[in-house]
Amino acid sequence: MTIADIQRPHPSPTPRNLESKPRPSDRIFRGIVALGGFSSLIILGLIAGYLFLRGFSILQSEGLSFITGYEWVSSINSDGSEGAAQSTYGVGAMLIGTLVTAAIALVIGVPVSVFAALYLTFFAPQRIKRVLVTVVDLMAAFPSILFGLWGLYVLMEPGMYVAELLNKYLGWIPIFAVPVPVFLRSPFIAGLVLAVMIIPIVTAVSREIFAQTPLDRIQAAYALGASKWAMIKNVAFPYSYSGVVGGAMLGLGRAMGETVAVFTVLNILYQANFKILLGAGGNLASHIILKFGEASEEEIKALMAAGFVLFLMTLAVNMLANVIVNKTGRRGR
Amino acid sequence: MTPVTAVSPIKPWRPTRRDYIVQCGILVGSFLASYLVIENTGFAGRLPLVIFFGIFAITSLAILSGMKRGKEAAKDAVMAGAAYTGIFALLLPVASILWTVTSRGTAAIYSGFFTTDMSQDPFSSTLDVGGIKHALIGTIWLIVIALIISVPLGILTALYLTEIKGPGSALIRFLVQAMSGIPSIVAGLFIYSALISGTGRGFSGFMGALALSILMIPTVARTAEEVLKLVPPDLREAGLALGATQWKTVALVVIPAAKSGLVTAVILGVARIAGETAPLLFTTGGADDTNLNPFDGNMGSIPFYIWKALIDGSPEAASRAWAGIFILMLAVLALFALARFLSRAKIVK
Numbered sequence: 013m014t015i016a017d018i019q020r021p022h023p024s025p026t027p028r029n030l031e032s033k034p035r036p037s038d039r040i041f042r043g044i045v046a047l048g049g050f051s052s053l054i055i056l057g058l059i060a061g062y063l064f065l066r067g068f069s070i071l072q073s074e075g076l077s078f079i080t081g082y083e084w085v086s087s088i089n090s091d092g093s094e095g096a097a098q099s100t101y102g103v104g105a106m107l108i109g110t111l112v113t114a115a116i117a118l119v120i121g122v123p124v125s126v127f128a129a130l131y132l133t134f135f136a137p138q139r140i141k142r143v144l145v146t147v148v149d150l151m152a153a154f155p156s157i158l159f160g161l162w163g164l165y166v167l168m169e170p171g172m173y174v175a176e177l178l179n180k181y182l183g184w185i186p187i188f189a190v191p192v193p194v195f196l197r198s199p200f201i202a203g204l205v206l207a208v209m210i211i212p213i214v215t216a217v218s219r220e221i222f223a224q225t226p227l228d229r230i231q232a233a234y235a236l237g238a239s240k241w242a243m244i245k246n247v248a249f250p251y252s253y254s255g256v257v258g259g260a261m262l263g264l265g266r267a268m269g270e271t272v273a274v275f276t277v278l279n280i281l282y283q284a285n286f287k288i289l290l291g292a293g294g295n296l297a298s299h300i301i302l303k304f305g306e307a308s309e310e311e312i313k314a315l316m317a318a319g320f321v322l323f324l325m326t327l328a329v330n331m332l333a334n335v336i337v338n339k340t341g342r343r344g345r
Numbered sequence: 346m347t348p349v350t351a352v353s354p355i356k357p358w359r360p361t362r363r364d365y366i367v368q369c370g371i372l373v374g375s376f377l378a379s380y381l382v383i384e385n386t387g388f389a390g391r392l393p394l395v396i397f398f399g400i401f402a403i404t405s406l407a408i409l410s411g412m413k414r415g416k417e418a419a420k421d422a423v424m425a426g427a428a429y430t431g432i433f434a435l436l437l438p439v440a441s442i443l444w445t446v447t448s449r450g451t452a453a454i455y456s457g458f459f460t461t462d463m464s465q466d467p468f469s470s471t472l473d474v475g476g477i478k479h480a481l482i483g484t485i486w487l488i489v490i491a492l493i494i495s496v497p498l499g500i501l502t503a504l505y506l507t508e509i510k511g512p513g514s515a516l517i518r519f520l521v522q523a524m525s526g527i528p529s530i531v532a533g534l535f536i537y538s539a540l541i542s543g544t545g546r547g548f549s550g551f552m553g554a555l556a557l558s559i560l561m562i563p564t565v566a567r568t569a570e571e572v573l574k575l576v577p578p579d580l581r582e583a584g585l586a587l588g589a590t591q592w593k594t595v596a597l598v599v600i601p602a603a604k605s606g607l608v609t610a611v612i613l614g615v616a617r618i619a620g621e622t623a624p625l626l627f628t629t630g631g632a633d634d635t636n637l638n639p640f641d642g643n644m645g646s647i648p649f650y651i652w653k654a655l656i657d658g659s660p661e662a663a664s665r666a667w668a669g670i671f672i673l674m675l676a677v678l679a680l681f682a683l684a685r686f687l688s689r690a691k692i693v694k
Binding site for chain 1: 392626663
C-alpha cells in the first residue's frame with residue numbers, strides 16, 4: 013500500500029482568508045477603555061483651560077506684573093463696597109514665599125531622605141527594612157492637615173529653639189537676621205514641616221533608585237577592597253545621581269503646592285520675606301485659601317489666575333522630575 | 346576509630362563579643378558626656394541632648410575604627426553614622442505624630458461624639474456636647490461618590506496602558522504621573538471655577554467628591570497599572586487561544602487574576618483622599634448640621650471639621666481638632682493595614 017492509495021475523505025481544503033479586524037464587541041470595549049484612558053488628558057486640559065479662562069481678564073490687565081508685582085490690593089470689598097483706590101494684583105511676594113519655604117524643605121529634607129534611603133538599601137537587615145518601608149509608605153499617606161496640626165502644636169517649640177540658635181550664632185548671615193525677635197510661625201518652621209512632608213516621597217524614590225544599582229558592580233567594588241562608603245560613593249551615587257535629583261524635584265513639586273500645612277503653621281502676611289527666621293510670609297497656595305473666603309468677584313478671578321500660575325509651576329516641576337526618574341529607572345534595569 | 350571533630354565555619358568579618366561591648370560602652374559614654382554638656386552649658390532640653398549624643402557617638406566610633414583600621418574605615422564609620430541618623434530623623438516625626446495624636450486625640454471623645462453634630466454648639470463649647478456625626482456622614486458620602494467616579498476611570502486608564510497599549514500610551518502614562526503631583530488646592534479651585542462660580546449652583550458634597558476624584562484617579566491608575574503588569578502574558582494568550590475575544594479575556598481572565606491588587610489600588614486611592622482638606626474648602630461649604638443629601642446644600646466632612654476647629658483656636662476646639670485627626674488617622678491606618686493584608690494574600694496565592 014502506498015500513500016497514493018489512501019482515499020482522502022475530503023478534497024484538499026481551499027485557502028481561506030484570516031480576518032484581523034476586531035469583533036464589534038471588542039471594538040466597543042476598546043472604545044470605552046480608550047475613553048477612560050484619555051480621561052486624565054481631558055481633566056488636565058480642562059483644569060488648565062478653566063483656570064486660564066477665569067483668570068484671563070486679570071492676567072490681561074496686569075500683564076507680566078502679575079508675576080513680578082509685590083502688591084495685592086482689591087478695590088472692591090466682598091460686600092460690594094469700595095475699598096482701596098485702585099486694585100492691583102501681583103503674586104510676586106507669594107511666589108518668593110513659595111520658593112523660600114520649598115527651598116528650606118529641600119535643604120533639610122533631601123539629605124535626611126538620601127541617608128535614610130541609603131540605610132534602607134545598604135544597611136538595614138531584611139526584616140527591619142520591610143517594616144520601615146511600610147512606615148515610609150504610611151507616612152506618605154498621612155493627610156496634610158495632620159502635618160499642619162502637628163507642626164503647630166509640637167514642632168513649633170523645637171523649631172523656635174533651633175531658629176534662636178541659628179540667629180544667635182549665624183545672625184550675621186542676612187537670611188538668618190531678624191529685625192525683631194519674633195521666631196513664632198516663621199517660614200523656617202513652615203519649611204521644617206514641609207521637609208517632614210516630602211521626606212517619605214524623596215526617600216521612597218531614592219530607595220528604589222539605589223536598589224537598582226547593579227549587583228555585579230557593587231560586588232566588584234567590595235572585591236577591590238572598598239569600604240561600604242567607598243562603594244556607595246563610587247558605585248551607587250554615580251549610578252543613581254540623576255534619579256535622586258528627580259526624586260528631590262518630586263518633593264519640590266509637593267512642597268510648592270502644599271496648602272493646609274503651610275496655612276496652619278505660617279503667619280501669613282503678604283510680603284516678600286527673605287529673613288526666614290522672622291514670623292511672616294506665605295506661599296501661593298496658602299494665599300489663595302486666605303483670600304478666598306472674603307474675596308469679591310474680581311478678586312476671585314485674580315485667585316483663579318494665581319491658581320493657574322501654581323498649576324503650571326507644579327506641573328512643570330513634576331513633569332521634569334518624572335522625565336528624570338523614568339530615564340534613570342530604565343537605565344537601571 | 347579515630348574521633349571525628351566537626352569543623353565549624355568561622356566568620357572572621359563578624360564583630361566579636363568584645364567589639365559589641367566596646368560599641369555599647371561608647372554609646373553609653375556618649376550619652377553621659379552629652380548629658381554633662383547639657384547640664385553645664387546654656388543648651389537645655391531633649392533636642393540638644395539627642396544632637397550632642399549623635400555627634401559624640403559618631404565621632405568616637407569613627408576615631409575607634411580609624412585607630413583599628415585606618416582612615417578609610419573612619420570615613421566609613423562617619424557615613425554609617427549619617428545613614429543611621431537619616432533613618433532616625435525619618436522615624437522621629439512619625440513616632441512623634443503617632444504619639445501626639447493618640448495622646449491628645451481621645452480627650453474630646455465621649456459617648457455621644459459619634460451621634461451628635463455641631464449644629465447646636467460652637468466649637469469652643471465644653472467637650473461633653475457636640476460631635477462629628479455630620480462629618481462622618483459627609484466623609485462617607487464624599488468617599489463613596491469619589492469611588493464611583495474614579496475607580497472606573499482609574500482602572501480603564503490602567504487597562505488602556507496595559508491591555509490595549511493604544512496610541513498615546515506613553516503620553517497618558519506621563520500625564521497620569523504628572524497629574525498625581527498637582528496640588529490638591531488646584532483641584533478644588535478648578536471645580537469651583539468650572540462648576541460653582543457664576544453658575545448659580547451652590548456648594549455641595551458632590552462638588553467636593555468631584556474635586557477628590559481628580560486626586561484619586563492617578564493614584565488608582567498608577568497602582569492598578571503596576572498590578573495589571575504583573576498578570577502573566579501566558580494567561581492572556583491562553584484566553585485568546587481558547588477563542589475568547591479581548592473583552593472576554595480582560596473581563597474573565599485578567600481582572601479576576603489581578604483582583605486583590607486592584608482592590609489594593611482602590612484602597613490606596615481612598616487613603617490618599619480621606620484626609621484631603623484644601624479642595625473641600627472650595628467645594629463643600631462645610632456644614633455644621635447633618636446633611637444627608639450630597640447633591641444639595643453645604644456638607645460637613647472630617648477634614649473640614651478639623652479645619653473649623655483649628656480656625657476657632659480655643660483649647661476645646663483644639664481638642665476637637667485632635668479628636669478629628671485621631672479618627673482620620675485610625676481610618677488611614679486601617680486602610681493601609683487592609684491594603685498590606687490584601688497584597689500579601691496575593692503573593693501567597
